Each structure stands twice: as structure tokens, then as C-alpha cells.
Amino acid sequence: MAGVRPKDANPSIHARGSPVLITVNDLHRSTAEDASLILEALSRVVGAAWFALGPEVDAFEGEFAEFVGATDCVGVGNGTDALEIALRSVGVSEGSVVATVSNAGFYSTAACLAIRALPTYVDVLPETGGMDPAQLEAALAGGVDAVVVTHLYGEMGEIRAISQLCERAGVPLVEDCAQAVGAAVDGRPAGSWGAAAAFSFYPTKNLGALGDGGAVVSSDHGIAQLARELRQYGWTAKYHVERVGGRNSRLDALQAAVLRGRLTKLQPRNARRREIATAVARVASDRGVRTLFADGPQNVAHHCVLVVDDRDEVRRVLVEEGVGSDVHYPTPDHRQPVMANFSLSRPLPVTERLAASILSVPCYPELTDTEVEQVCGALEKALAGGHNR
Numbered sequence: 001m002a003g004v005r006p007k008d009a010n011p012s013i014h015a016r017g018s019p020v021l022i023t024v025n026d027l028h029r030s031t032a033e034d035a036s037l038i039l040e041a042l043s044r045v046v047g048a049a050w051f052a053l054g055p056e057v058d059a060f061e062g063e064f065a066e067f068v069g070a071t072d073c074v075g076v077g078n079g080t081d082a083l084e085i086a087l088r089s090v091g092v093s094e095g096s097v098v099a100t101v102s103n104a105g106f107y108s109t110a111a112c113l114a115i116r117a118l119p120t121y122v123d124v125l126p127e128t129g130g131m132d133p134a135q136l137e138a139a140l141a142g143g144v145d146a147v148v149v150t151h152l153y154g155e156m157g158e159i160r161a162i163s164q165l166c167e168r169a170g171v172p173l174v175e176d177c178a179q180a181v182g183a184a185v186d187g188r189p190a191g192s193w194g195a196a197a198a199f200s201f202y203p204t205k206n207l208g209a210l211g212d213g214g215a216v217v218s219s220d221h222g223i224a225q226l227a228r229e230l231r232q233y234g235w236t237a238k239y240h241v242e243r244v245g246g247r248n249s250r251l252d253a254l255q256a257a258v259l260r261g262r263l264t265k266l267q268p269r270n271a272r273r274r275e276i277a278t279a280v281a282r283v284a285s286d287r288g289v290r291t292l293f294a295d296g297p298q299n300v301a302h303h304c305v306l307v308v309d310d311r312d313e314v315r316r317v318l319v320e321e322g323v324g325s326d327v328h329y330p331t332p333d334h335r336q337p338v339m340a341n342f343s344l345s346r347p348l349p350v351t352e353r354l355a356a357s358i359l360s361v362p363c364y365p366e367l368t369d370t371e372v373e374q375v376c377g378a379l380e381k382a383l384a385g386g387h388n389r
């Protein structure tokens with residue numbers, strides 16, 4: 001009955017009596033738009049009767065590696081497994097110290113906890129919510145075995161500085177690209193900057209499957225080979241287990257087949273997301289309200305996030321206007337109940353401040369122009385009270 005609801009896959013009603021007409025996502029639309037692609041994929045996979053890994057997954061891995069500008073792609077069960085497997089594949093093990101951010105939904109922390117590695121949190125930039133290179137530099141000086149950079153909300157703007165810092169320190173960098181598939185800096189895609197990268201194909205991501213899916217990407221054959229072994233029981237050969245930390249986390253052939261079709265539609269869909277976020281950012285900035293969105297190829301607008309003072313009030317007005325919203329994410333990792341015994345090695349003032357004031361508004365490619373206008377109109381009303389910072 002009242003089970004745990006999957007993240008943001010379902011429409012949300014924020015107040016009784018006020019139906020939210022425009023939700024932060026609506027998977028009916030992309031599913032309907034892609035119906036023939038999906039049925040074709042399904043019939044191909046059923047015809048081949050090969051359901052876990054196999055030729056369809058091989059084909060997707062080749063196409064996705066090329067898209068990301070890496071030599072290797074390893075399809076896995078989900079994005080969190082991808083992070084854990086990527087970390088293990090670059091050498092993280094029990095007791096390793098992993099620098100990461102505390103404002104990115106707990107995924108990198110969950111991967112660390114699974115390995116019994118120790119997260120050390122780095123504060124973020126107030127302009128984007130992404131990792132602050134100066135803070136990373138301080139963390140690296142304290143001794144770090146690996147770094148996870150999350151391209152939060154689809155923005156990867158600081159990757160150049162961050163990858164240089166890691167290179168200079170001789171510390172492997174893992175990119176969390178779950179929100180940034182298709183983004184690029186200097187023509188170099190998200191996922192091609194680190195020693196390895198993790199992707200999620202959870203249905204609401206910019207490149208979504210019909211269920212869970214993920215990938216580890218790397219241009220280091222050794223790292224990719226290790227990831228390939230870890231996703232399948234730690235086998236180095238069939239029924240021969242040699243790797244510590246192996247498990248079963250394979251990408252389904254059906255998901256791979258759907259993802260192959262959707263990959264060809266990703267860039268126009270990302271462009272549409274940018275267009276919507278740009279319209280929202282204009283309304284916000286006209287009212288002195290900041291967004292964490294900056295237009296450009298380095299940003300694929302997975303979420304469109306505003307920074308507001310009186311979040312509850314803004315959300316209340318939005319609901320009145322039929323517009324849903326969400327918070328990505330309300331609780332920093334280090335404040336989660338499961339981290340009660342954890343102590344920070346340095347304060348995270350920007351992380352704390354943003355957690356109290358960020359607000360995500362609808363920004364998915366299938367929104368119509370009329371709906372985008374409605375979102376913008378609702379925001380004009382909601383922000384009229386000067387809920388800005």
C-alpha cells in the first residue's frame with residue numbers, strides 16, 4: 001500500500017485541493033513520443049532472446065563510448081552501482097578517502113559507504129552548486145585517494161580546474177555524469193575528463209531507460225576491464241572469481257535497445273531543456289532572483305534550480321497556479337540520519353545555505369510552449385514578493 005515512492009518518477013500533488021497541472025516530470029509524454037522506438041527495441045530483443053548483456057548491450061556500449069568520447073563503456077544495473085564500480089576500478093577500497101560534495105543526493109556517499117571508503121566533503125560554489133575548486137585544493141592537501149565530481153543539475157563548468165587539480169595531485173577523478181549526459185566543455189564531453197565516469201539511465205534522467213540502468217565509461221582499458229569484471233561477480237573468466245567487490249550489476253538488453261534509440265534524440269532534447277531553463281532564468285533575473293542555470297554547451301539543464309528566500313511561500317503560490325516543484329536536494333549528505341556519527345573535516349556554509357533555499361521547477365523537453373509560458377507566469381506571481389537572495 002503506502003510503499004516508498006521512487007524518487008521523482010511520479011507526479012506530485014503538493015497541496016490538497018490544488019491539482020498540480022504541470023509536474024516536474026511526466027514520463028507519459030516521452031514514453032508516448034518514443035512508442036514506436038520502444039516497440040521496435042522490444043521486438044528486436046525478444047527476437048534475439050538475449051536479455052542480459054549480449055549483442056544489444058555490446059552495440060549500445062560502443063555507441064555510448066563514442067558519444068562520450070571514451071574508448072570503453074561498461075553497462076551496469078544503475079547509476080549508483082556505476083559510481084561504486086567506477087570508484088573500485090580506479091583503486092578505491094576500504095579505508096580510502098574520497099573527496100566529494102554533500103549536496104548531490106547521497107549517491108556518491110552511498111557508493112563510498114558500500115566500499116567502506118570515507119567521504120570527505122568539499123563545499124560548493126554559490127553560483128552553480130558544483131564543487132568549488134579552491135575547496136577541493138584544500139581537501140587534496142589533507143590527503144585524498146580519489147575525487148568524485150558531480151556535474152550537478154547538468155552543469156560541468158568547473159571541470160577544467162578540477163581535473164587539473166587532480167592531475168597535479170596524482171589523484172584519480174571519477175565524474176558523476178548522471179545529470180549531465182551530452183554536456184561538454186571545450187568540445188570535450190562529460191565523462192571524458194576523469195579516469196572514469198558514472199552515468200545513470202534512471203527513467204527521469206536526460207537519457208532515460210524504461211527502468212534502471214547505468215554505465216561506467218573510461219579511456220583506460222585496465223579500469224574498464226576491472227569494471228567489466230566487477231559487474232559480473234568478480235569473474236575474470238566464466239565461473240572464475242578473482243576480483244574483490246564483484247556483484248551482479250548488468251545492463252538489460254531491453255534497456256540497451258531503448259537507450260540506443262533515445263541516444264539519437266538526446267541532443268535536441270537537451271537543447272529544448274536549455275531553452276526552457278533560459279526562459280525561466282530570464283523571469284527570475286527580472287525579479288532579482290538567482291538561478292543556478294547558465295546557458296551553454298557545458299549545461300544540459302537536467303534540473304532548473306532557483307535560489308529563493310521563502311521557499312515554502314514560493315511553492316505555495318506555484319501550486320495555486322498549477323505548477324509543481326521539487327527540491328534537489330533538501331538534506332545534505334552529512335546531515336542524513338545514517339551519517340549521525342560522521343564528523344565534518346571542514347565547514348560547508350554554501351552547501352548548508354543552498355539546501356535551505358534551492359527550488360527546482362519543471363524543465364523537461366516535452367513541455368509545450370504554452371506550458372512553459374504558464375510556468376513563467378506562475379513564477380512571476382510567486383517571485384513578486386521579493387523572495388530573492
Ligand SMILES: *Cc1c(COP(=O)(O)O)cnc(C)c1O
Nearest residue numbers: 078079080107176178179200202
Ligand atoms: C540519479 C543519480 C545517481 C544515481 O543513479 P541511479 O541510477 O538512480 O542509481 C547518481 N548521481 C546523481 C547526481 C544522480 O542524479
